[in-house]
Amino acid sequence: MSLSRVLPLAIALAIAALAQPAFAHEQAGVSGGLASGLLHPLTGMDHLIAMVAVGIWGAQLGAPAIWVLPITFPLVMALGGVMGVLHIPLPMPEVVIALSALVLGVAVAMRLRLPFVAAAVVVAVFAIFHGHAHGAELPGSANPLAYGVGFVVATGLLHLCGITIGTLTRWPAGARLLQGLGVLIAALGCYFLAQSLGASA
């Protein structure tokens, strides 16, 4: 086996061996708030794939979605966050969050070209539900401002990640790859949807 094959395997094994629990919800103070806020969107797989899918779909839609998205999405999500902090209930939050991964995955897989306003409304509704979950799960001991900074930065970076991946759409092979990624996201969305429906049944 050549070194180029052994090296990634060794790195992957090392990462797996060194993995530790994230403890995203149990930290205190400014540093704890920052760590919790940063880790919260990254440790929930349903949140993570939906945020990346939003970025990819924005890149597929092109202008103006690709530049409106990073400017407005964190703000709409923060609105949901405020509702979560104030404990304003939303109907079936877990189901809608899982549904968001499914819908956004399908949109990426099918290269769905909705009118900009319609796409913005779809994304805004999902953003409110995702933000609500983050706001409602704020750890009591953490510094709220630091948590807010961490959560907004992590979400923004996930979008940026999605937009960067979405630039593959310029090349035919890349566009196919993105569609495959969309299928994977939609499949994971199906799994989370089944799980949340099972949980709420």
Added chain:
Amino acid sequence: MKARFSRAFVVSGTLVASVTAADAHIIASRLGDFYAGAVHPLTDLQDLILWLAMGVLAGSLGAARGRWLVLVFPLGLLAGLVLGLSFGLVSATPAVDAAMILTLGLLLAAAVRVPAVLLGALAFGLAVMRGAANAADLAPETNRPLFAAGLACAGYAAITLAMALTLTFRRLDDGASMTWRNVAIRAFGGWIAAIGLMMVGFALAS
């Protein structure tokens, strides 16, 4: 060659042997309170976010509108500190700070062309608010002129640096309104506004 090595060995040996503690924390020296004033706002997340947002907003509006802040902002900090110390002007509530973060973020995200006078008034108001907030944490034994000088210097450096970096970042584009650099600055505004909105929620909830 051998002589050069042995000379280098002796010099490095002497240097290692003569090492003393660095005394990096000169808080106990005469200028300690100056550094306390300079560092105090940098350890507060509210100060950091508000100062950065103000600097980036001023930088995004161009040098002609923003340059007054180099003077106005530190003077506002001093005015706030004096008001806080003399009249016990209590620092703003978290809701006011949150509203300020939200306002600055929205102005930046929407790329509003704020007039120079309004920008100056906004910066002065913010600086007075934060100066008073810093005054609230002053211990009785603190040397006030040194603390004030440190605070003003930190304000001057932070606002000038944030403004200059934003100006340099913007100047590299070709002047079109929707280059990725302008989008990045506006997206940063969106992040700041989102943080402010979250803070409003936390303030309402507490």
